[in-house]
Amino acid sequence: MTQGTFQSKQAIAQLVELDRIRVWSVVITIFGDAVVDRGGTVASTTLAALIGEMGIKPEAFRVAMSRLTKDGWVVRSRRGRLSFYQLSAKGVSVFGPATKRIYAPSPGSADGWRLVVLQNAADDAPEDAVALGGRTYLTKRRDHVADGLVVSGSFVTVPDWTKDRIGTPEVARGYTELRAVLQGLSVAHATPMEAAALRVLIVHQWRRLVLRHADLPLSFFPDEWQGEACRALVRQLLADLAPAANAWFDTEIP
Incomplete structure (x- = not known):
């Protein structure tokens, strides 16, 4: 194993260990981040390979896909011996609008509240x-x-007690932990498959936090809030990973 690959595997493990991974939720992240814009349909083998690169066991993947299908979030079809999945109308309606917040270059405005x-x-x-x-x-x-x-x-002042209710201590802690991990990630020499796994995990860990609070300016959050620092790191890391990750996705999700 090359040094670059070792560092990438280590980075993947750090992201997986950051928060208890729910496999079904990671699968949804894959759809939103890579599948929807590439036709919307992906082979089960492709999903399984990417999930496996994250160190998640095949049994957990099968349980997750069964749950997503049973609950109506994805639709399964077959082509010969291969199974394919796509988001259902329910899945698109719920998760589609969230993508604007996940990939937004900056926080929301106070206007309209x-x-x-x-x-x-x-x-x-x-x-x-x-x-x-x-x-x-x-x-x-x-x-x-x-x-x-x-x-x-216009909101003239936002007192600390209001900031603490908008940016709860639990989410604030999550951002602090995520920033610490993102700052130490080494992704420069990742293989295409490793880059794809890293991209999904970065988006996933960011997504689980950014969708848990209102889309308001930084001034509405506690002084030590790390959300915007995380946004900057996420955007930089995704840009760094894009060439290799896109190469893998474009090959595996034709």
Whole structure:
């Protein structure tokens, strides 16, 4: 094993160990990152090879594909002896919109957000609501709010207690851990297959964090927030990996 390959295997292991890997979720990342833009269909053997490069056992992969098929996230078809998969309409509708946030070059704007204060506890807050405690939340929904005080416009100040609710300690910790791993990754000499696995894992670990909080400017998050530092590292690493990773994907997902 060459030094470059050893470093790449080590980088893959670090990303896998960063958070408990859910194989079905990694498969969804593969679809969103590499398959959808290449026709949308991929062979089971290709998925299995890429998952195997991450050190995930074949049994875990088979269980994950069975679950995704049974739950209606992917559709399976056959061509001769080979099985192929594609995202179902349900999978596209749920995971498609998330790609804008995952690959965005910068965080969202504060424009369009409204502050809502209710008379009673928010039992039926909208899906995008960012809870600020009890009867108060942020939302981009324009629906009428019964008995609600609704304020829109510029946010003059964002106090620390609000930042801590928007950027929770758990997610903040996740970003700190991810940044530490990303800073130490060596990807320069990865083989095409290793580069493909590294790309998927980087996107996956970034995706699991960036989709867990509101898309707001950095000023809305705690002072030690590492989310934007992670975004910069993710974008640089994906650019570095692109030639080799794309070579593998373009060959394996024709």
